[in-house]
Amino acid sequence: MAMSQTKPATAKGAAPAADIAVSVRNVSKNYDDVQALKDLSLDFPRGELTSLLGPSGCGKTTLLKIIAGLLPQSAGQIEVDGKTVTGPGPDRAFVFQDFALLPWANVLRNVAFGLELRGVAKSEREAIAEKYIREVGLAGFEKSFPHQLSGGMRQRVGLARALSVDAQVLLLDEPFSAVDEQTRRKFQEDLLALVANEQKTFIFVTHSIEEAVYVSDQIAILLPRPSRVSEIIRPSSFRNKGVDNIRRDPEYLDIVDQIWASLRSYVE
Amino acid sequence: MKNRSLILKLLSAAIVFGAWEIAGRVPISYAFPTFLESMSALWAMTIDGSIFLAYAETLKPLVLGVAISAFIGIGLGLWIGLSAKFEWLFSPIFIVMQAAPLAALIPILVMVYGIGIVSKVFVVCIMAMPVIVLNTAGAVRNTPASIKDMARSFMASDRDVLVKIIIPAASPIIFSGLRLGVSAGFIGAILSELKITPTGVGDIISFSRSIADYPSMYAAIFSIILLAVIFLNLLEKLENYLFEGNNRGYVSD
Ligand SMILES: Nc1ncnc2c1ncn2[C@@H]1O[C@H](COP(=O)(O)OP(=O)(O)OP(=O)(O)O)[C@@H](O)[C@H]1O
Ligand SMILES: [Mg+2]
Numbered sequence: 001m002a003m004s005q006t007k008p009a010t011a012k013g014a015a016p017a018a019d020i021a022v023s024v025r026n027v028s029k030n031y032d033d034v035q036a037l038k039d040l041s042l043d044f045p046r047g048e049l050t051s052l053l054g055p056s057g058c059g060k061t062t063l064l065k066i067i068a069g070l071l072p073q074s075a076g077q078i079e080v081d082g083k084t085v086t087g088p089g090p091d092r093a094f095v096f097q098d099f100a101l102l103p104w105a106n107v108l109r110n111v112a113f114g115l116e117l118r119g120v121a122k123s124e125r126e127a128i129a130e131k132y133i134r135e136v137g138l139a140g141f142e143k144s145f146p147h148q149l150s151g152g153m154r155q156r157v158g159l160a161r162a163l164s165v166d167a168q169v170l171l172l173d174e175p176f177s178a179v180d181e182q183t184r185r186k187f188q189e190d191l192l193a194l195v196a197n198e199q200k201t202f203i204f205v206t207h208s209i210e211e212a213v214y215v216s217d218q219i220a221i222l223l224p225r226p227s228r229v230s231e232i233i234r235p236s237s238f239r240n241k242g243v244d245n246i247r248r249d250p251e252y253l254d255i256v257d258q259i260w261a262s263l264r265s266y267v268e
Numbered sequence: 269m270k271n272r273s274l275i276l277k278l279l280s281a282a283i284v285f286g287a288w289e290i291a292g293r294v295p296i297s298y299a300f301p302t303f304l305e306s307m308s309a310l311w312a313m314t315i316d317g318s319i320f321l322a323y324a325e326t327l328k329p330l331v332l333g334v335a336i337s338a339f340i341g342i343g344l345g346l347w348i349g350l351s352a353k354f355e356w357l358f359s360p361i362f363i364v365m366q367a368a369p370l371a372a373l374i375p376i377l378v379m380v381y382g383i384g385i386v387s388k389v390f391v392v393c394i395m396a397m398p399v400i401v402l403n404t405a406g407a408v409r410n411t412p413a414s415i416k417d418m419a420r421s422f423m424a425s426d427r428d429v430l431v432k433i434i435i436p437a438a439s440p441i442i443f444s445g446l447r448l449g450v451s452a453g454f455i456g457a458i459l460s461e462l463k464i465t466p467t468g469v470g471d472i473i474s475f476s477r478s479i480a481d482y483p484s485m486y487a488a489i490f491s492i493i494l495l496a497v498i499f500l501n502l503l504e505k506l507e508n509y510l511f512e513g514n515n516r517g518y519v520s521d
Contacts, residue, residue, distance in 0.1 A: 065417075068421050069421075070417050070420060070421055088420055088421050088422070088423050089423070090423065092421070093421070093422070094417075094418070094421040094422075096414055096417070096418055098414050100412075100414045100415050100417065100418035101415075102415060102433075102436070104436050104437075104511060104512070113419075113422065114422040116432075117419065117422045117423055117424045117428055117432075118422070118423065161422075165422065
């Protein structure tokens with residue numbers, strides 16, 4: 001097999017000896033009588049993008065919200081930079097699947113909203129927001145309101161808002177699900193550039209196997225409820241061959257097939 | 269665009285007044301004056317100043333009652349909306365209040381608070397407050413969870429969530445409650461002047477009816493409706509001023 005490293009999740013040190021930014025240890029989550037996560041452990045290496053891939057309803061959003069400190073776990077613990085998570089913190093920023101923009105605020109205020117909540121002065125936060133608005137390609141739309149933007153543009157507002165607070169860890173919940181295929185491909189390339197330039201840790205939820213393989217340094221496959229990590233896949237060789245060649249790379253195609261083979265049983 | 273809506277408003281006013289004039293000339297009832305007769309009666313009351321004296325009386329319980337209803341109503345609504353306990357405790361009271369036949373309650377109010385301004389303020393509040401409370405509480409409870417989560421993920425305090433998320437998100441429905449509450453308050457104010465003691469505009473209405481001066485009676489009724497419309501328009505201006513984004517439409521998904 002062309003696969004470079006495929007290890008069972010239970011093995012110690014599934015991730016390489018790299019520096020770990022976020023560590024999830026034996027986390028369980030029960031909603032009343034539904035057990036969403038069961039004894040889930042996973043490490044997220046710093047500066048890398050890790051995808052969470054798994055059948056619908058397996059608890060990906062739940063895991064992301066627990067890492068964000070928005071939901072309490074029932075058991076286990078989360079560490080970010082070695083510190084136990086007890087609630088939301090400045091070290092993490094969330095990109096929401098449904099954008100979660102303020103409909104009554106324009107793009108500039110929406111992007112600056114994270115900084116506004118942190119008490120950054122208006123002129124300063126707007127300068128920072130403008131920089132990230134340009135960076136996500138929305139220059140000229142600062143004064144527009146969310147209902148005047150397309151789905152893809154709204155998603156970029158959410159992304160710019162998360163980037164502007166300069167958190168070390170970015171949590172992205174199916175961020176590209178609301179955009180068309182062309183935009184999605186463009187976003188995926190932008191995301192790769194972002195991972196390369198920003199030195200941040202990305203935790204990325206997606207339903208698309210191709211997307212996960214395309215953008216990830218590490219892919220965690222989750223089992224259906226109660227969810228645990230069944231496999232961790234680290235594509236290695238095609239990442240530095242240039243974005244244009246990834247989709248033709250034999251390793252890329254092999255990994256996509258392999259993931260489909262392991263997920264298929266849950267779909268049927 | 270703006271001009272067009274003004275023209276439409278004027279047009280609909282002209283149609284209503286025209287119909288009134290025709291109905292008065294037919295006449296559909298000897299007690300129904302024409303529009304022009306009513307307007308000249310209104311003009312006469314304006315010249316001799318009696319309408320201003322009447323409003324000085326009527327506005328007291330009205331403004332007081334509406335102000336109390338708005339402040340307490342919104343405050344209570346926020347509180348009820350934010351806590352499940354208070355919803356259980358208070359909501360039934362306001363639902364009953366909204367459904368209660370007010371005319372039946374007035375004798376009890378008069379017995380307890382006399383025939384002074386207190387009873388009248390109460391009548392205005394009973395009319396205005398329930399819809400304000402219930403709308404506010406409902407709007408607060410229906411704040412989209414995802415934007416609250418968003419704010420918390422960026423480390424908003426509870427106060428930030430209330431001031432920057434819940435109140436702006438709820439404001440369109442709070443304001444529609446206020447509009448309904450204010451309209452009901454106007455009804456309450458006139459009702460209290462007709463049922464408790466005839467003062468102010470209520471006095472003009474009942475006095476001119478007793479002497480069969482129907483143009484004056486309709487003039488007084490017309491003036492109160494006019495005042496209510498002006499007041500509701502001001503409220504809309506206030507809403508647009510406080511919550512700029514409310515007239516920008518909403519993101520549907
Ligand atoms: N607030 C809640 N109360 C009760 N059960 C919940 C709640 N939120 C999620 N669940 C349950 O937990 C499980 C995991 O939900 P979660 O949203 O994390 O799934 P997901 O992997 O993100 O799914 P999808 O890929 O469809 O978005 C689901 O079975 C769901 O029914
Ligand atoms: Mg989800």
